[in-house]
Amino acid sequence: MVNSKLPPTLLTSSNDEKKKYFENVVISHPKLNEAFIKAKLTVTEHKTPLILLYGPSGVGKSTLLSKLYNSLVSDVINELHTDYSRIPAIFFESKAAESIQFSWKDYFKAGLIKLEEPCIDQKIIPPHLSHKINLNGSHNKETTSALRWAFESALIHRRPLVCIVDEAQHISKIARGSKLLDQMDVLKSIANITKVPHVLAGTYELLKFRNKSAQLSNRSVDVHIPRYRAENQLDLQQFQICILSLQDHLPVHEINLLEHWEFLYERCIGCVGILKLWLQRALDMYLTENKIEFSIDCLEKTALSITQCSTMAREAREGELELYETLEDRNFLLNTLGIHRVNETTETESKSKAKNNRTKKVGRRNPVRDSCNYKIKKDENDELASVVSPKDPSIFH
Amino acid sequence: MNLLQSFPPRTPLYSIDPIKPDITQIESFHHYIFRLATAHCLNVRSFLFWCVAKGQGAQPLFLMHNGHAAAFSTQEMLVRKLETLTKRDNLQEMTLIYFKEVLKDHNLYRAHQAWCPICLSEKNKPIYERLSWTLKGITTCIKHEQVLAERCQVCQKKLIQFKIYGYCSYCQSDLSSIKLTNQASLLELHNTAELILNLFKTPRQKEIPVENSITCLMDTHQLNANSLSKVASLSAFSLNKKERKKPSLDTLITLSHYFKYPLYKLLDKRLI
Numbered sequence: 096m097v098n099s100k101l102p103p104t105l106l107t108s109s110n111d112e113k114k115k116y117f118e119n120v121v122i123s124h125p126k127l128n129e130a131f132i133k134a135k136l137t138v139t140e141h142k143t144p145l146i147l148l149y150g151p152s153g154v155g156k157s158t159l160l161s162k163l164y165n166s167l168v169s170d171v172i173n174e175l176h177t178d179y180s181r182i183p184a185i186f187f188e189s190k191a192a193e194s195i196q197f198s199w200k201d202y203f204k205a206g207l208i209k210l211e212e213p214c215i216d217q218k219i220i221p222p223h224l225s226h227k228i229n230l231n232g233s234h235n236k237e238t239t240s241a242l243r244w245a246f247e248s249a250l251i252h253r254r255p256l257v258c259i260v261d262e263a264q265h266i267s268k269i270a271r272g273s274k275l276l277d278q279m280d281v282l283k284s285i286a287n288i289t290k291v292p293h294v295l296a297g298t299y300e301l302l303k304f305r306n307k308s309a310q311l312s313n314r315s316v317d318v319h320i321p322r323y324r325a326e327n328q329l330d331l332q333q334f335q336i337c338i339l340s341l342q343d344h345l346p347v348h349e350i351n352l353l354e355h356w357e358f359l360y361e362r363c364i365g366c367v368g369i370l371k372l373w374l375q376r377a378l379d380m381y382l383t384e385n386k387i388e389f390s391i392d393c394l395e396k397t398a399l400s401i402t403q404c405s406t407m408a409r410e411a412r413e414g415e416l417e418l419y420e421t422l423e424d425r426n427f428l429l430n431t432l433g434i435h436r437v438n439e440t441t442e443t444e445s446k447s448k449a450k451n452n453r454t455k456k457v458g459r460r461n462p463v464r465d466s467c468n469y470k471i472k473k474d475e476n477d478e479l480a481s482v483v484s485p486k487d488p489s490i491f492h
Numbered sequence: 493m494n495l496l497q498s499f500p501p502r503t504p505l506y507s508i509d510p511i512k513p514d515i516t517q518i519e520s521f522h523h524y525i526f527r528l529a530t531a532h533c534l535n536v537r538s539f540l541f542w543c544v545a546k547g548q549g550a551q552p553l554f555l556m557h558n559g560h561a562a563a564f565s566t567q568e569m570l571v572r573k574l575e576t577l578t579k580r581d582n583l584q585e586m587t588l589i590y591f592k593e594v595l596k597d598h599n600l601y602r603a604h605q606a607w608c609p610i611c612l613s614e615k616n617k618p619i620y621e622r623l624s625w626t627l628k629g630i631t632t633c634i635k636h637e638q639v640l641a642e643r644c645q646v647c648q649k650k651l652i653q654f655k656i657y658g659y660c661s662y663c664q665s666d667l668s669s670i671k672l673t674n675q676a677s678l679l680e681l682h683n684t685a686e687l688i689l690n691l692f693k694t695p696r697q698k699e700i701p702v703e704n705s706i707t708c709l710m711d712t713h714q715l716n717a718n719s720l721s722k723v724a725s726l727s728a729f730s731l732n733k734k735e736r737k738k739p740s741l742d743t744l745i746t747l748s749h750y751f752k753y754p755l756y757k758l759l760d761k762r763l764i
Contacts, residue, residue, distance in 0.1 A: 119495070165497040175499050179579040180507035183499055211502055214542050218533040223656045245533035252506040252531060 100343040110382040113346040117378055121162075122340040124367055125333050127155050130320040134163055134294065138257045139170075143316045144286035147305055148296040150320035151411035153369035156296045159320060160186060160259050163294070167256045180252065185209040186259040189266055197268045197278065203242035206258065210249040218245040243285075250289035257292050264297035267304065279304045283314060299414025319418065322411055323365035334360060337367050341374055347381065347389040355391055362398040364408045373397060505543075505577040506531055510586055511620050515692050516634075521567065521586040523621040526654045528574070536653070543573050564592040586623055590696050594759050596738040601626050604650040606640040608633035612658050612668035619658045619668075624688060629741055632676035632684045639674040641667070687745075690755035706739060706758070709751065723750070 105116055130148070137143050150156055168183045175181060187205045192198050207215050218241040250258065266278050286293045295301060305312055323334035335356055342352045352359065363370040376397040381389050399407075508528055511519040519527075529539035571583050584590065588600065606625045611633060624630050625640060632639055643650055644660040644667065655661040658668060676684075710720055739747075748755040 161496060168497045168499055172497075172499060178507075179500075179503045182502055186496065211504065213504055213532065214534055214538060217535075217538045219535055221530050221533060223530075241533060248531055248533055252508070253502075 101346055105346050106348070113382060114375075114379060116346060117344060117375060120341070120344040120371075121158055122337065122344070122367070122371075124155075124337045124340070126320055126323065127159055127162075127367070130318050131159055131162055131166075134159070134318045135166060137316045137318070138163070138167070138292050138294065141316070142290070142292060143314070144292060145283055145315040146292060146294045146318060147301050147315055148294055148318040148320070149299055149301045149414070151322050151364070151366055151414060152298055152407060153363070153366040153372070154320050154322050155366070155368040156320060157261055158368065160261055160294070160296055163257075164259055171256065182210060182253040182255050184255045184257045184259065186261070188261040189263055191262070191265045192268050195268075197266050199281070200239050200242060202266075203239070203246045206246050207242065207249060210246075210253050210255075212245060212249050215242075215245075218242055220244055221248075243281075247285055247289055250285070250291045255291055257294055258286075259294045259296070261296050263295035264300035266295075267300055287314075299410070299417060302414070302417050321415070323360075323367075325360065325365065330365070331360075334365060334367075337370070341371060345374065345378060345389065347378070350389045355394065358391070358394070358398075362404055364404055364411060366407075366411075369399070369407075373399070503577060503579045505574070507578045507580055510582065511618055512585070515585075516624065516688050518623050518692070519586055520621045520623045520626045521571070521583070522626065523654070523657065524583070524586055525570070525574075526657065527620070528578075540570070543570070543577060564589055564597040568592065588623075588627075588691065591691075591759055594738060595744070596740045598740065599628060600741055602628050602642075604642060604652055605654075606642050607667055608636055608638050609641055609668050609673060610636040610638055621654075621657065624684075624692070627687070627691075629687050629745070630684050632680045634681060634685055634688065637676050637681060639676045639680065641674075645669055645671065686755065690759070694756035694760070706747065709747065709753070709758070713751070 102116070105113060130150075134146060134148060137146050148156060148159070164184050164186045171181070171183045175183060185206065187209050190198070190201045190205065192201075204215055207218075218238075220237065220241045221244060224244065266282070282293055282295070285291075295304075305315060305317065323330040323337070325331060335353060338352050338356055338359060342350060345352075359370060359373075363373060373394070377389070377393040380386075380397055381393045386393065505528060508524075508531060510524055511517075525540065526536055529536045532539060534542070567587050568589050571587060571589060575581060575583050588595065602625075605621070607621070608625070611622075612619055630640070644663060644665060646665040647660060647663040649660070649662050651661055653661060656664075659666060706720075710716065713720075715723070744755060744758050747753070748758055
């Protein structure tokens, strides 16, 4: 049975064309759509300075970002025919640092390239501002600062609707933990000054940022793209629909992927992005080796190893747990706010328990540090001697 | 990464509007270049070299720091380049290139900066160099009736290029200091007003005719170059049409006073 959704000439075309066709296929699934709607609304309507978009690796973050970018560009495309200076949106990837610290220089340069800025290597701090910045004579700081000014100025003049940064978890790569807050403050400050919302997309490592700063929690919106979880029946149904959608676009003759849905779920941990890449690899093998049918054999040979899947599943689980709020967390919050409604009972209970469990004997001293000053001690002893006159030996005479 | 939607090509430079509260207060081209370079976080020199090289490969061109003092040809080349790079069509307004065919550019612009300290000290208004301040013939600020300052009041130096506009590039003192303001005389104010009216407020049609109106003037009054030079106390050389030299602004002002003819009519033959 041939898939009716495939272009009619595709099955007779070359292997490269088939591969390219499947590579370019983008399926929209409920989790992706939900996150897309939230992200777009936050960018266009609420104008929140920072949007943190996180999810496990391979869940479809990059697909969502591309979709968001394309949608925003389409929104202003007519305006671009009259306003030749405006850049509708920018999308770049933050580089992983080769040293121990994240390089802001590389980050700003990547942004400036997308903003089509000339002479990036010759940027200077604007003369009217240079005297206000204390760089301690550091040339490196001066260059970074100049690039930052240039990036801010470019964002102000080019007026993009959004600045999308993929793999933003690389920003958290820093030498000292205390600096993590500073890293995020830089982005928050740029977003505030330029009034251009920043979408930072990455893995659950991004949550480190949000939880660090009170101001950041206030100024940022979270968009979570979760994986399809096996514990949830609805999630499983939706995952099976995703399998069917991808199957419809596989340029092969006969196939029924739904038969093997458990195996598919196991090796993609419920992430559609991983599943698509896997099917891409399997298709590649099927076409290169001229196999008769696209069987489970192709899938097994191209699947990720159990160790790889375990690592990904563990990381995803850890991230999900970080989002999970327990009753204890709530109690802690109420306690911090001074609302003892929840904690009062527990406190009184613990006090009464402490009373009942008293094991100390009567007449036993509390552990108190005694004074060790000789003079004071002597005076005290003299006073005591005068007060306790009955004990004076002369009485007995 | 999936395919990203493309959009029409963007201008390489920001399309910044010239400051123009009214035509008499229009920003100078020199200051516009400075503002554009600063917005791109570049110094003026590297910015101009990039602009020039962007069009037709690197050109061995000497670019003066004080762009307004450049010849009409250099100004015209830069205006064209910047108009292409910013997709604007109104940058020429900030120069006197319109009169390039009928006016000599030599001694037209000042070689150094001039400014009205009171204009610079006005609050909630942009601080910028006016085109009128760059002209040699304009010596006063009509708005505040002040003689334009030409030297820093602290170090007494003449300033050529901008480092931070509104501050001396040598001693960094504030140029808007109004301690030593100088009241302009009535004659100076009258001359400035006349120049501004004739150079800025006259309607600018598409292209000014190459031939200036002095020939027309000589024909009307039946005078030749020699006799005209005698009556108007001008050098015959400056009026000799065979030399095809363009008259200087001073010559035109003298003739306009002598024949009681408005200056703008002498600049554009079609207006006679």
